[in-house]
Amino acid sequence: MQASVKWVDGDTFIGRSHSGHNVVFDAGADSAAPSPMEMVLMSAGCCSSVDVVSILKKAKQDVSDVTVELSAERADSAPRVFTKINLHFVVTGNNVSEKHLARAVQLSAEKYCSVALMLEKAVEITHSHEVVENSAK
Structure with missing residues (x-):
């Protein structure tokens, strides 16, 4: 590359x-x-989101929206590296299984997301998630 x-x-x-x-x-x-550090943070979110969406589709989950809300803490002095990152997945759909979502997030974190797996060698990375049911129209 x-x-x-x-x-x-x-x-x-x-x-x-x-x-x-x-x-x-x-x-x-x-x-x-965006700054270079903002791009790194968003890259971790995008990489993991690709995995989560793919895994949920393979599990035949009826997902209409996936958003990952990213929060990070940085060192106070130079180099101002990330010290903590949290990826919070909000998945909207019809009868989306919380168990399937938890597994998708876990697989991304432990096996598939190369950006987060690279960063976690120096940064504490945590994950959380929630399912939001589509509203009836």
Whole structure:
């Protein structure tokens, strides 16, 4: 895997993946885009969400929405690394099994999410989840 990052102006950079996708980063106080650390946090959430959605689909769960709410704590002084991250999954659907969701989150955390598995070598990562029933229309 390869990528490049090009400085644009001020504290703004554009990352370009080997597959040709561009992402804007901004580390400034008046940022116009996510900071590199925000991107790392969102990457962990996305990676794990991909797993959870896939596992729930394979379990034939009737899921209409999956959101992961991410919270993180950082060290007070440089380097301001993450010290704790929590991924809280909110899954909406019809009769979604809490047991299936718990298992999907566990499998992602322990086996599949390469981003979180890499980060957990230095960061305390926790997971939580809830099922929200679709409202009747």
